[in-house]
Amino acid sequence: MRKPESVMPQDTPFETESKAEIVFRSVTKRFGSLVAVDHLDLEIGQGELVALVGKTGCGKSTMFNMISGLMAPSGGDVRVMGHDPFKEFDWFRGKMAIVFQNDRLLPWRTAVKNVEFGLEMLDISKAERRRIAMAWLDQLGLSGHEDDYPHALSGGMRQRVSIARAFATNAELLLCDEPFSALDEITSKRLRAEFASLVRKNSKTAVFITHSINEAFDIGDRIVVLKRPAEIAHDLRISPETTDAEKAEITTMIHESLSK
Amino acid sequence: MNDATTSSTKLSLFAVATGQKIFWTVAPFVVIAAVWQFASQFFPPFLFPSLVDVFARVIDILMTWSKLSSVLTTAMRILGGLAGAFVIGAILGFVMVQSKYADRFLSPVLTFFQGIPALSWVVFAIIWFHGVEFRILFIMIATTLPAFTFQVVGALRSMNKDLLEMVMSFRPGRLKFFTAMVLPAVLPEILTSWKVNLGNASRVVVVAELVGSSGGVGFQLLRQQQLFDMAGALAWTLQLVFFVLLFQRLLSFIEKVAFRYRATSERRL
Ligand SMILES: Nc1ncnc2c1ncn2[C@@H]1O[C@H](COP(=O)(O)OP(=O)(O)OP(=O)(O)O)[C@@H](O)[C@H]1O
Ligand SMILES: [Mg+2]
Numbered sequence: 001m002r003k004p005e006s007v008m009p010q011d012t013p014f015e016t017e018s019k020a021e022i023v024f025r026s027v028t029k030r031f032g033s034l035v036a037v038d039h040l041d042l043e044i045g046q047g048e049l050v051a052l053v054g055k056t057g058c059g060k061s062t063m064f065n066m067i068s069g070l071m072a073p074s075g076g077d078v079r080v081m082g083h084d085p086f087k088e089f090d091w092f093r094g095k096m097a098i099v100f101q102n103d104r105l106l107p108w109r110t111a112v113k114n115v116e117f118g119l120e121m122l123d124i125s126k127a128e129r130r131r132i133a134m135a136w137l138d139q140l141g142l143s144g145h146e147d148d149y150p151h152a153l154s155g156g157m158r159q160r161v162s163i164a165r166a167f168a169t170n171a172e173l174l175l176c177d178e179p180f181s182a183l184d185e186i187t188s189k190r191l192r193a194e195f196a197s198l199v200r201k202n203s204k205t206a207v208f209i210t211h212s213i214n215e216a217f218d219i220g221d222r223i224v225v226l227k228r229p230a231e232i233a234h235d236l237r238i239s240p241e242t243t244d245a246e247k248a249e250i251t252t253m254i255h256e257s258l259s260k
Numbered sequence: 261m262n263d264a265t266t267s268s269t270k271l272s273l274f275a276v277a278t279g280q281k282i283f284w285t286v287a288p289f290v291v292i293a294a295v296w297q298f299a300s301q302f303f304p305p306f307l308f309p310s311l312v313d314v315f316a317r318v319i320d321i322l323m324t325w326s327k328l329s330s331v332l333t334t335a336m337r338i339l340g341g342l343a344g345a346f347v348i349g350a351i352l353g354f355v356m357v358q359s360k361y362a363d364r365f366l367s368p369v370l371t372f373f374q375g376i377p378a379l380s381w382v383v384f385a386i387i388w389f390h391g392v393e394f395r396i397l398f399i400m401i402a403t404t405l406p407a408f409t410f411q412v413v414g415a416l417r418s419m420n421k422d423l424l425e426m427v428m429s430f431r432p433g434r435l436k437f438f439t440a441m442v443l444p445a446v447l448p449e450i451l452t453s454w455k456v457n458l459g460n461a462s463r464v465v466v467v468a469e470l471v472g473s474s475g476g477v478g479f480q481l482l483r484q485q486q487l488f489d490m491a492g493a494l495a496w497t498l499q500l501v502f503f504v505l506l507f508q509r510l511l512s513f514i515e516k517v518a519f520r521y522r523a524t525s526e527r528r529l
């Protein structure tokens with residue numbers, strides 16, 4: 001069988017560093033004495049769909065915060081699209097969208113106004129904003145709830161509004177922190193499939209955090225397994241040809257490294 | 261048919277609820293008034309004037325333009341002082357949240373100011389300034405500024421960090437960030453601070469009006485004192501109370517409209 005390798009772009013040997021969408025070079029993040037991310041090296045190429053798997057508290061959300069420029073690394077270098085996300089914060093307007101671990105809806109805005117929020121930053125006309133937001137709410141099964149305030153929505157509905165808010169901006173980089181965790185199995189399966197096809201169809205780059213190995217298999221082209229503190233334990237590529245036996249083996253491997 | 265019965269039960273339930281609400285708002289005052297009226301039978305009018313007289317004086321003030329203008333003048337002074345203090349307080353508050361040094365410098369100064377009695381500001385204002393209106397404005401601002409500033413600082417600091425970061429992740433411009441995030445987030449606490457400061461300001465204003473003003477509720481109260489006119493004193497006091505109540509109502513109404521997005525629990529506190 002094709003042994004899952006610990007790899008970096010092996011199929012594109014001449015790739016220069018600037019071509020990769022996201023580059024972590026020896027990145028460390030400390031919170032006081034706590035080391036959340038430890039000398040992490042990672043490259044994610046344009047158009048990749050990467051699943052990040054790791055124990056709770058291993059620094060996944062912290063990695064997202066550094067990619068999105070909300071946090072500066074304590075050491076090392078983070079590059080996204082060739083730019084420094086923390087220092088060149090505004091350069092990324094409209095270029096990345098985040099689905100946060102908790103829904104983070106603005107309580108004073110209705111569902112549709114929450115979805116429109118990202119579009120407002122992009123100077124899109126009012127009518128166009130409304131049209132896009134409505135279409136996304138509809139796609140996520142929220143028609144009829146456009147004018148509800150977040151407090152009147154269920155947890156899963158709120159999560160879907162926040163997914164709609166991120167996707168509506170049509171950004172080329174999507175960061176999703178356990179986007180489907182608050183949903184039932186069936187809805188989650190449907191959305192995963194839609195998410196994967198959306199990303200592939202529009203050749204976006206997407207990184208998503210998940211605790212579900214099944215979910216990682218369902219959508220990812222690549223699974224990055226992290227140790228604690230965030231350091232790469234495994235970096236695996238999967239494809240439609242990966243057999244169930246191989247998947248089982250990978251699953252065992254992930255389970256092993258997660259239980260360490 | 262069924263619908264009609266339920267809606268009529270609903271209506272009568274609503275009527276009962278409203279009735280109860282009115283009863284509990286009015287009842288305490290009725291009791292106090294009754295006790296007062298009872299006392300007025302046994303004491304001379306300059307101690308406990310009959311409420312009928314007081315009521316007549318209240319109406320007289322409201323119907324006589326020269327007197328009503330005193331009430332309006334005082335109301336404007338309250339609102340002007342509050343507005344001034346709020347604008348300055350909001351600016352100071354922003355600066356204090358953005359700069360640690362500004363915070364370290366201004367916090368003790370404002371705390372120190374909070375300890376100064378309103379009457380001291382009156383004395384300072386008389387010595388420092390000439391114009392009556394300016395003196396009053398100065399006193400109103402000096403006495404309400406610290407509270408406003410601290411409330412703005414508190415409101416800004418307690419903004420939800422998760423929401424703040426979510427908004428920032430979309431890279432809004434400054435204006436957009438302010439209107440879409442900061443303003444709605446701090447509005448509840450700002451309205452509360454207005455309510456609190458309104459009470460303070462209405463108590464300070466009458467003292468401030470002793471700086472030589474020839475109009476206003478404070479001036480009128482001083483005259484009633486000189487005339488030993490208790491009914492007049494009460495009537496003028498009530499004007500101020502009415503104004504505060506009216507304005508509080510307005511603020512509550514704004515709250516109700518602006519914060520309809522809020523979730524309410526079916527359980528009471
Ligand atoms: N702002 C912060 N201040 C201090 N410590 C923090 C902060 N953010 C994260 N940490 C710490 O960093 C570590 C990693 O946190 P992080 O949120 O990245 O974990 P995670 O991998 O996303 O976990 P989970 O899967 O539970 O969401 C944790 O030990 C956490 O306590
Ligand atoms: Mg997390």
